[in-house]
Amino acid sequence: MTLNKVLSLAALVGAVFLAGPVMAESSQAPLKDVHWSFEGPFGHYDQEQLQRGYKVYREVCSSCHAMNQVAFRNLGDPGGPFFDPKYPNSNDNPKVKSIAADYKVSDIDGDSGDVIKRPATSADYFPSPYANSAAAAAANGGAIPPDMSLLVKAREGGAAYIYSVVTGDGTAPPAGATIPPGKYYDPYKSGDMSANFHGDPSKMPVGGLIAMPPPLADNKVAFDDGTKSTINQEARDVAAFMQWAADPKMEERKQTGLAVMIFLVLFSGLLYASYRRIWRDVGH
Template identity: 55%
Template sequence: MSAIMTKGLKALGLAAIAATLALSAPAFAAGGAKHPHAPKEGFSFEGPFGTFDQGQLQRGYKVFREVCSNCHSATLMSFRNLGQKGGPFYDEKYKNPNDNPVVKQIASEFEVPDVDTDTGDAITRPATPSDHFPAKFANTYAAAASNGGAIPPDLSVITKARHGGARYVYSLLTGYVGTPKGLTVNEGQHYNPYMAGDLHSAWKGDPKHVPPGGVLAMAPPLKDDLVTYDDGTKATTHQMAADVAAFLEWAGDPHATLRKKTGVGVLIYLLLFAGVTYAAYRKLWHGKH
């Protein structure tokens, strides 16, 4: 019996250590020139104890609203998400985000489809906090027609759908470079070493040295001072890329911080439970084997 309990305690301890390492591991190992990377100051939400910076989320929303939403939608998000705890416009005075005046103002700036209950006609109305962000285009055909045949992806969960998450978004937005000599890129396409793709068919150079990355229809969307931040932060390309990447990371998983706190609490409980179990084992089984 004592041997079984000892093995169980060891397994429990190893599981706790493994879980801790998994939480704290970076999204990508060092190395690999074109692995998505974080800005030099890092992301505050990374790591087991990381949290989102509300000021950065507010700046990121502004970049999304004034730049990204010209082509992209985020239809899985509701306006009230912006005012929930941990969100960019959370205010502890408004426990119900639907009552948050900032969220109400933001929602009112959008028109959403509705139905006239008297006539049954399709109409639009100002959005309310309970509404979802509206789609930018009526359908995929309209989206393609407005973007040279390309359909801009919905950004609601883009950091979950792309390897690297926020690091991918940041790297892509800041990673545009000139087209390598020997690479054929069609008109309206742009080379980016962080874009997923296969360039073998378009590469005329040494087949052993195909450039990394791919091409996309989106031209470099950011440039210095493209937006004006309300908090006075200098809107450099790198700053805007980091801010909108953080916002999209939050948007894709608004409860990440709460889940981290819960996970850490569970690990602490398991470690304490392991200690109590071991102490009980020592007391009950010491000298009986």
């Protein structure tokens, strides 16, 4: 058996995947093309970008969006926005501690049994801005702001989708479209405009309606590192932060992957050599 056959077998197996599921038609404008530092097999997070993105989250998004899978200590984990090699245990990281202390979380007082609010510690998870989902819906015209921990993974297109939707939110609606109060037109949101469009059906606008008011604007967040805070910069940074929040182990995963790949390629080479040697005198 030749190596060629092995390779064609591997190619066939690969083709099974490439020919795999294709998602349904979606009415949305093509997502904006963004270059991310975390793309590709050697991708990594840009720590300064994550810090800027965190500031956007803290000052803008967190007033409506929870992030209940992320703990304060995660901010100081390797790959995270405030990782500092001096503090291998991120719970000790003073930056993390001070961020946590700005938040108040619910607890039970051990002596009296009363429900109390206390400053968060680095071991706590980010608290939700609303007491429950009914309160979240009531405060937002019936639409519950989704939890941000996994939002990048929960949307086709990932961080580029977040970036496009956030910057496209509030785009002037095309002629013939009526936008109900409390809603905004967004060409990048995967949706269906047929119920809100009264013009020529062949000119149906792409995109959909979103309940989130346009969240960002130029100079809305003052970045600590002096980066000019344009709306695009803010949106790109918060999308990168959300990518990290959804996939905090990415750097560890890709680094482990490199070692595993090198090992497997060498090991399969050794096995192939053994195979050739063992079968050397055997017709097959």
